[in-house]
Amino acid sequence: MIDELARAESAVAACADAAAWALAEHDLIAALDATHRLQQRLAAVQLAVVRELDGRGTAVAQGASSTAGWLRHRLRLDVAAARRLVSLAACVDAAPHGVREALASGAVSVEQARVIADTAAAVSASAGVEVADKAVGVLVEWAAQFDPSLLRRMGTRILDHVAPDLADAAASAALDAEAARAARDRHVTISEQAGGRLRLSGTLDAEAAALLRAVIDPLSAPSGPDDTRCAGQRRHDALADVCRLALRTGELPENGGDPAQLVVTTGYDGLASQLGAGTLDIGLRLTPATVRRLACDAAILPAVLGGAGQVLDVGRQRRLITGPLRRALVLRDGGCAFPGCDRPPRWCAAHHIRHWADGGPTSLDNAVLLCGHHHRHVHQSDWAVRLGDAGHPEFVPPAWLDPDQLPRRNHYHRRT
Template identity: 80%
Template sequence: MIDALEQAEAAVAACFETAAWAATERDLVAALDATHRLEQRLAAVKLTLVRELDGRGTATAQGASSTAVWLRDRLRLGVGAARRLVELAATLDTAPPGVRDALAGGVVDVEQVRVIAATVETVHTAAGTEAADKAVGVLVEWAAQFDATLLRRLGTRILDHVAPDVAQAAAEAALRAQESRAARDRHVTISEQSDGRLRLAGILDTEAAAALRAAIDPLTTPTGPDDARTPGQRRHDALADVCRLALRTGELPENGGDLAQVVVTTGYDELTRQLGTAALDTGRHLSAEAVRRLACDAAILPAVLGGAGQPLDIGRQRRLITGPLRRALVLRDRGCAFPGCDRPPRWCDAHHIQHWADGGSTSLTNAVLLCGHHHRHLHHSDWAVRLGDDGHPEFIPPAWLDPEQVPRRNQYHRRR
């Protein structure tokens, strides 16, 4: 396989070096069609490899929390793209043979495969194996003419073509299946942008959508004739207001040992004299004016930092790693400290480097932030953690993974 792929890679590189301007229009169109078929065939190979690696547990064996996270680092993908790759690989694994053959032959693309597989599953449930086999042929034929979106729309009427005698009853079953998929697929994705803003995307089920509209619609009304905000800006501000209202209730569950809160770090002079900037625990910065606004409705905890930004003293020490001590950990580690993990502080536990049962103290020099997965992984693997000379955590991989056992650090939370 490796030899064949290297030959294909060399052939593609040669095509890239070929002067496209010298080809006729007919040859250019033919080359485009061939490129698209090759792209789909490569996608089939890639999905097969991802499925096999996922089944073998390669990602977790190398310390990643999932195959998607491992692919993100290995292939330098966005985590959403990596997750979709794993999902598509699983879909291809369970797809009818005719669908897999069509993808391998470059007849359909991966999004069409997802649509065909879901539609055939519905047909199989409603009308049996024979109708499902007919549906595969019809849908693959349609896929040569229509994109995934239109194919999905046409698929809702597939029974009229392959099993007209059960189409009416199946339509009702399909509706119930659609409602079930809607419940399964509900999600909200929060993607951090390079400047600290967040991009929200997702799908809400009917109940959650009604609750959201009931909460934000009254707050999206223009405040007066001089309100120049766009509808999108008003919805943004309404959502922020709802979050602030929820934080003020004091009824949100604890988050990592503390009540739900926004943590801002600033200097005394910056706060009192409205100078400079302040840092959120996510690593982003706010203007001094914004900090003073937040401070009007916030508790203030003094902290002393060393020259390298190391927290030296932060409120009272406690036996458990909560409160001021946990906030010190957040200031230092910024999130899960395990190499390659980007999970934020609110998802993390505080881990004793030298276990409490072994005489380890509850102190900043004996603690590290770890997400739930990597906390468990550290306890049940040959990885080791220690503080480096600069006081920041570093992890020693097991010898089977790195014979040299070179210390590794988390690069996602670095800010200097």
């Protein structure tokens, strides 16, 4: 397989160097069709490889919390793309053989293959494997004419074509399958943008969508005739109001030993002079005006930082890694410190580098933030943790993973 992929890569590289401008229009169209077909066939190979790696547990063995997390770091994908890749690999692997054949031949696209696989699974559950195989054949033919959205819509009535006598009985099962897909596909993605902004995207199931509208709609109504905000801005402000209301209830669960809260780091002189910007514990920057407004209704804890950003002193330390000491860890590590992990501070526990049971002190020099997965992984594996330059954590991999055992650091979190 490696040799064949190398030859294919060489052939693609030769095409990339060719002059597309010299081709006639019909040749350009033929080239477009060929590249699309090749893209789908190559996707089939990639999905098979991803599924095999996932089944072997390669990602977890190498210290990642999941195959998606490992792919994100390995292939430099965003997290949503990595999760889609793992999900699609599992979906195609579980589908009838005809789906994999159609994708491997370039007859269907990756998204069409997912639609056909989902439809086949629903038909198989309600009408059996033989009927599902017939449905796959029909859907593959339709894929030559219809995009994934139309194909999915037509797939809801596929039994009318392949098993009319079962169509009515399967309608209920199809609705159940759609509900299951909605539960599977529900997600919210939070992506950082320039200037400290966040981009929200995702898919809500029917119940969550109804809840969101119930709280957002009344808060996003125009406040009066002088309200110049557009609808999108009003919804943004309404969401912020909902978050403030939730924080004020005092009923949110703790995160890492502390109550749910905003943690803002800023300089004292800047705060006093109304000129200092601030940094949230998740690395986002705030304007001086925002910092001043938040400080009007906040508990303020003094902290002393060195020139390289290392925390030298934070309030009064306690025996447990909570309170001021935990906030010091958040300032230093920014989140899970394990290489390649992007888990935020609120998902992390504080780990003693030298275990407490072995006489290790509860101090900043003997602590590191780790998410639940990597906390367990460090305890159960041969990874070593130490503080490197400027007091930041670095991790030494076991010899079987890296014979040179070169120290690794996490580069996902901003440093203060």
